Amino acid sequence: MNDEAAVDKNKIYDEGIEKGAEKLTPEIIQNVYRKMVDAEGGARLKTYVETCVSCGLCSEACHFYLSNDKDPRFSPAGKVKQTMAVLMKKKGRVSVDFMKRASEIASTECNLCKRCAMYCPFGLDVAYVMLFVRRLCHKLGISPQYIQDTAHSHSVTYNQMWVKEDEWVDSLQWQEEEAQEEIEGLRIPIEKEGADFMYSVIGPEPKFRAQLIYQAAVIFNAAGLNWTMPATPGWDNSDMAMYTGDNEIMARTKRLHFETAMRLKVKRIVMGECGHAFRSIYDMGNRALGWRMPPVEVTHSIEFFYELLKAGKIKIAQKYQPTVTIHDPCNVIRGRGLHEMLRYVVHAICENVEEMHPNREHNFCCAAGGGVINCGPPWKMKRVDGNKVKAQQLFDAKSRGAETCVAPCHNCHGGLEDIIHHNEIGMDLKFLGDIIYEVMEKPESVL
């Protein structure tokens, strides 16, 4: 079985890459490469690629490297060596097959989790280089098909999942009605101007995980908060265009998101439990728009729950009993340093906590983030097999009694779910909101 998978791994067919590559010639590649490097390849790119002394100190930072029997091709510097270093050395004179492989490496073998930047003595940012390669692939039209489809969705609908405007409002009202059966008079306030905050979620929430909106509404209701959700496009904070390197769509999507918050005259945006969306709003999208920091204050759920619990706005009826372990999502931990707040929240709502090791900034990635899970079914097993270290971490936590893994990020959920299932780890996976909803006092509950 394992051998078969290993053989199959080398034969993954991705329609987006293959069909796109049919239209390419080495001349086109060189032309596009030169234009892109002239316009965007600056001091960082040059320094990151040329100053690497190939010491190999980044290798063991990477879950792909560790999980693939320390195959050097998966070391962060190795990925640069196989892609950008060659492109720069040959000034873009590479074959179509080379670019196909480069697209595969940049999009499916790196989660852009930046763990390696913490292991490189020089602080070279391989994630940045891989994103540069992805952007080149985007310009060449050889991004993997599934993630390209989500980028198209952003372009057309301003959300990731082709959710139409009426479907969106409908989903909110549906969840409101559902919640009203539990809590009388509960509202999901839509288009409420001047509310304290706009709650924004990612496209997959109304599409697949609508109960999360329900739970958030119950929590905000119990805390007596003045909040709102927009009825118009701009409600979605997610961003797969960021991960295909389609910076133009990224910027357009983020601008609408910020403008929607401004239109509603809210004091800040509070986001659901998603990591990459936070990266898009707090790190990359705002930069692309020329904002040093987001023009509207942005608070991630972890921090928001921390505020609510600390201020006593949510009361815990009885703490969650099964032992939990904590998965630290890269984009809000290495991306925003929320690890201690995450622990405060988890300890406030759970009775027993068993840490995974390593943890906090040093935690291993879920292997789903950075758009890798969005590259879809063709790449699934490569992703799951590419994260045996995470499986080991989870097994280890389980052996110390952990029955539930808390992961406050959608992509992490997707990735961990596959890892738990494939390796038969037998562990529950929950968002903070799942647990808070379960253990909190619901004063107006009619059930």
Add this chain to the structure above:
Amino acid sequence: MHAIYNFVSGPLAWVAFILFFGGILYQLISRAIMAKKKDAFIYEYWSFYHAFRSILHWIFPFASTNSRNRPVLSVVTFIFHICIFVAPIFLFAHITLINEAFNVSWWFLPDGVADIMTLLVIGACIFFLIRRLTQPDVKFLSNAWDYVLLALVAAPFVTGYWAYHQWPGNQLVTILHMLSAEILLAIIPFTKLNHMFLFFFTRGYMGSEFGAVRFARDW
């Protein structure tokens, strides 16, 4: 032999030092301009406090997680980098030459200490070579140039040790010593050895971004 000696110790030395200092200036200024044009946010996010915090964590052994994970390599690289700077700059013979030429001098190391430091550098280079050849990931990452660079770094120390101990052919070796050191100085700014000065900027920027924007540690 005298003519070659004079050429290598005179004009060629000037060329080497001009390329070294000029090259550093060129690399820093050109990168600063390029960054202003294409990576403007580097200036926005740069924070001296967080940059130094990160640099300090990465300059001393065992201050970063990765350094603690690899105690032997950490110690070897730390000693190597100290010796490669201190030994040539504070060597009595070098200071004497400079004193003869420019009438300036400074504190110098006892010869025995400099001798040991030279051996440490050579030993570290051998360690790096073996590591490069035997550790699969490092071997994969290395190309021919990495080995050449390592040899170029080791050469002035091997020849210097040879010349100091007056082993056979030391006249020729002295010339090779100067020549190899000049080649090394001249190429530092233009090869990956430029991490000698770029380190402070790459690490500093990562420290700034992690510290001031991401509120996370990067060590």
